[in-house]
Amino acid sequence: MEKLKKASLLFHIGLLLFSIAPALIVLLLLLVASVGFALSMAAALLTIALFQFYGLLFVKGAAGNPIPLRLSFWTLKILQSVHTLPHHTPEKMVVSMNNRKALSEAGRKFSSDEVLILVPHCLQNHECLIRLTFDPDSCERCGKCPVGSLLEIKDRFGTHFAIASGGTSARRIVEKTAPSLIVAVACPVDLSLGILDVHPITTVGVLNEWRNGPCFDTWVNTEELEAALELFVD
Numbered sequence: 001m002e003k004l005k006k007a008s009l010l011f012h013i014g015l016l017l018f019s020i021a022p023a024l025i026v027l028l029l030l031l032v033a034s035v036g037f038a039l040s041m042a043a044a045l046l047t048i049a050l051f052q053f054y055g056l057l058f059v060k061g062a063a064g065n066p067i068p069l070r071l072s073f074w075t076l077k078i079l080q081s082v083h084t085l086p087h088h089t090p091e092k093m094v095v096s097m098n099n100r101k102a103l104s105e106a107g108r109k110f111s112s113d114e115v116l117i118l119v120p121h122c123l124q125n126h127e128c129l130i131r132l133t134f135d136p137d138s139c140e141r142c143g144k145c146p147v148g149s150l151l152e153i154k155d156r157f158g159t160h161f162a163i164a165s166g167g168t169s170a171r172r173i174v175e176k177t178a179p180s181l182i183v184a185v186a187c188p189v190d191l192s193l194g195i196l197d198v199h200p201i202t203t204v205g206v207l208n209e210w211r212n213g214p215c216f217d218t219w220v221n222t223e224e225l226e227a228a229l230e231l232f233v234d
């Protein structure tokens with residue numbers, strides 16, 4: 001809950017910082033047009049308020065397009081590039097706010113055939129020689145990595161399941177499967193960019209755990225994934 005509050009605050013701060021430029025443009029244009037200072041200032045503040053309102057509509061699920069999320073994300077990325085934000089903070093903000101938006105649609109149910117569980121290949125144990133990207137079901141479910149448990153969850157819910165070897169592969173899988181809901185597991189960078197990329201498909205993001213460093217024998221909390229499926233799959 002604390003994490004969600006922080007993400008929400010960051011989302012609105014990013015949006016606020018972005019809205020300063022259009023608000024200044026409005027202020028200058030009105031001043032040049034000889035509208036009084038008080039009115040020009042009010043219009044500039046209204047511009048900022050409208051951006052915040054659009055952000056609220058997005059979070060509540062009333063505005064489907066993730067434009068506010070994109071604006072906030074890229075503004076925060078600029079701050080991150082000058083080292084004013086810790087690593088992956090804007091990315092985690094996108095995942096949290098997207099999940100919050102998805103939760104606001106939780107009354108909506110999807111048939112299992114409309115759902116895709118999409119996971120990264122770095123979940124597979126590095127010693128395993130089975131090639132899973134073409135046929136995940138060839139996994140022998142030995143328990144050395146979370147892929148076996150994920151396949152059991154897939155079988156129970158009857159959803160589609162795919163392992164992506166990267167961003168392009170993930171995009172190809174999504175195009176081929178054409179799901180209405182994606183429950184995606186990935187690192188903060190891949191997950192945030194994927195979420196912003198696949199609109200208007202509803203997406204729930206689950207961050208993978210880096211028990212052995214990034215992109216190597218990663219892990220996932222399967223309970224989190226199951227909870228998302230229980231909420232959305234009919």
Ligand code: SF4
Nearest residue numbers: 128139140142145148
């Ligand atoms: S669970 Fe499957 S993918 Fe993972 S190591 Fe065992 S056989 Fe390989």
